[in-house]
Amino acid sequence: MSFLEKQKIKDEFRSRYANNDTMISVRLQRQNVDKLQFLADDNFRSLSFVVRDAIDAYLKKNEEFFSPEYQQMTAHHRDY
16 A cells, blocks of 8 residues: 555545544553554554444444434433
8 A cells, every 4th residue: 555545544534533523541451452453553544443443333233222212212221
């Protein structure tokens, strides 16, 4: 992958998430961080990208939990 191709990916990434994201912090076991960093390096991505991508995949996999029907059905579990 050329430098210009990498730069284009970075620019697309920045514009996609500009002013539309929130910083969070999580504690991970060192071996998991090492595995995530390996994936990031292997794919010429940042560690943040890999973590964000994994979270997006997890949310898509569990999308049924966000349906209005499910939210209404489980409303009694939330303490508002």
